[in-house]
Amino acid sequence: MPDTRTAQQPSKAQRRVLAPLALAQFICSFAGSNMNVMINDISRDLDTTVQGVQIAITIFLLVMAALMIPGGKLTDRYGRKRCLLAGLVIYGIGALLSAAAPGLGVLILGNSILEGIGTALLIPPVYILTTLFFTDMTSRARAFGVIMALGGIGAAAGPLIGGLITSALSWRAAFVFQALVIxxxxxxxxxMEDPLPPDPTRPFDTTGAALSAVGLILIVMGILAADDNVWLMIALLGLGALVLLWFFRSVRAKEKAGKEPLLSTSLFRNRTSNLGLVTQNVQWLLLMGTSFTVAAYLQVVRGYDAIQTGVIFTAATLGLLASSLAAERLAERRPQRTLITTGFVVTIAGIVVLIAMVGGSPGAWAFAPGLLLIGLGLGVMLTPSVNVVQSSFPEERQGEISGLSRSVSNLGSSLGTAVAGTILVSGLTTGAYAAAMITLAVVGLAGLVAAVLLPRSPAPGTSSGDTIRGPG
Known part of the structure; x- marks a missing residue:
């Protein structure tokens, strides 16, 4: 049945809830990209290499992806607010530990592990609470627009903010900044009140959580090993695939036995949601892959410092901010599929412009047009992709789909940094930069295909309030 409720302006209580939820997404996205401009500073201070910093960044993104599904599931058992608070506290401890890190190992413990675990606990509640607090389609789209805008800005502006803090104070101060925001x-x-009471009797699939995490970790480790040992890469990728196959067999066995698995296979029977998940994965892969590739190239090949690198990324930040702020108006006038498709076209065009202009000009200005297009394209499609997935399922399944959605997005982020970073670090030349960007463009085409395959008017979810509707 179509959603016949009229759009409502968000209440004062809803606005009070939205502010911290959006800020939480901002700081987590900021953490994923701000280290890109600190590559030289961190490697000098901690006596490590560019690859060492890349590994730290990738592990952070990977821990998020590997634990996001269990994190979403835990919200049903322990409550959304409690998980959000626990995640914030763990994240804050990790940020302070990173600020005081004497070496790469402690930085990985604080930033990659603790901040990654904290993010996996706090991000699913952000999306579940948004879905529960904003019940009509227009207000929910508006709320997701604000959250995704701040998330995208956090990722795009991370290099600029991180560069300013690093240049004015030190790279350690950037982690203190994160702790203060937390x-x-x-x-x-x-x-804040939790809209749904927790269910302490809700079972938790520990075996499934372990298998899914190990499988995802092995896959990304295999990609990271590509520039060192091809056979090791193949072995890790194959082992990861086998563990994930084991995970899905475990899920099916639990379902047949009438038990509740970590992730229901029915989540993957919704074609619209599946395609939306693909677009989410590719969007964050493009955003984080481009951010790492350009930042590493600027600092290592061209010798730019943190603030110069951050300023160059301003073009992407402005583009993403402009299109994100227009997300609500665009959602009222255009179908979700149109926005996502347009976003991919503009983003891929931006990557092509980056390759062409940077290769033909030594000036920093050559990065601006391509980064601006990438920011515009990503800003247009981040919100509708999330809305497509979240709104495909009723309220009682938000814990599962939110964890899956955020896991897929963060897996895209870690794959983007791993794939582009592995290609770039192997050469650290203009040719390696072009190869990394071409790889990202090809992946972007896969996302574009998924966007085109989205139905023009997605099938309604199982509850009327979750139906996605677009004009035309």
């Missing part, structure tokens, strides 16, 4: 969020959510 403290602000904790204060803002102190009076």
């Amino acid at each position: 403290a602000v969020i904790i204060v803002l959510i102190r009076h």
Whole structure:
């Protein structure tokens, strides 16, 4: 049955909830990209290499992806606010530990492990609470627009903000900044009420959580090993695939036995949601892959410092901000599929422009047009992709789909950094830069195909309030 409820303006209570949720997405996205401009500073200070910093960044993104599904599932058992608060506290501890890190190992523990675990616990509640607090389609689209805008800006502006902090103070101060933002969020959510009570009797599939995490970790480790040992890469990728196959067999066995698995196979029977998940994965792969590739090239090949690198990324930030702010108006006028498809076309065009102009000009200005297009394209499609997936399922399944959705997105982020970074680090030349960007463009085409295959008017979810509708 179509959604006949009229759009409502968000209440004061909804606005108070939205601010900390959006800020939480901002700081997590910021953490995934701000280290890109600190590559030289961190490697000098901690006596490591560019590849060492790349591994730290990738592990952070990978821990998020590997634990996001279990994190989403835990919200049903322990409550959304409790998981959000636990994630914030763990993240804050990790940020402070990173700020004081004497070496790469402690940085990986604080940033990659603790911040990654914290993010996996806090991000699913952000999307579940948004779905529960904003019940009509227009207000929900508006809320997701704000959250995804701040998330995209956090990722795109991470290099600029990180560059400013690093140049003015040090790279360690960037982690103190993260801890301060976390403290602000904790204060803002102190009076937040959980719309649904937790169910302490809800089972948790520990075996499934372990298998899914190990499988995803092995896959990304295999990609990271590509520039060192091809046979090791093949072995890790094959082993990862086998573990994930074991995970899905375990899921089916639990379902047949009448038990609740970590992830229901029925989530993958929704064609619209499946295609939306593909677009989410590719979007974040493009965003993080481009960010790492360009930042590493600027610092290592061209010798730019953190602030110069960050300023160059301003073009992407402005593009993403402009299109994100227009997301609500665009959603009212255009179908979700049109916005996602257009976003991929513009983003791929931006990558092509980056390759062409940077290769033909030594000036920093040559990066601006391509990064601006990439920012515009990503800003147009981030929100509708999330809305397509989240709104394909009823409220009682938001824990599962939110965890899966965020896991897929963060897996895209880690794959983007791993794939592009592996190609770039292997050569660290203009040719390697072009090869990495071409690879990202090819992956972008796969995302474009998934966007084109999305139905013009997606099938309704199982509850009327979750139906996605677009004009035309």
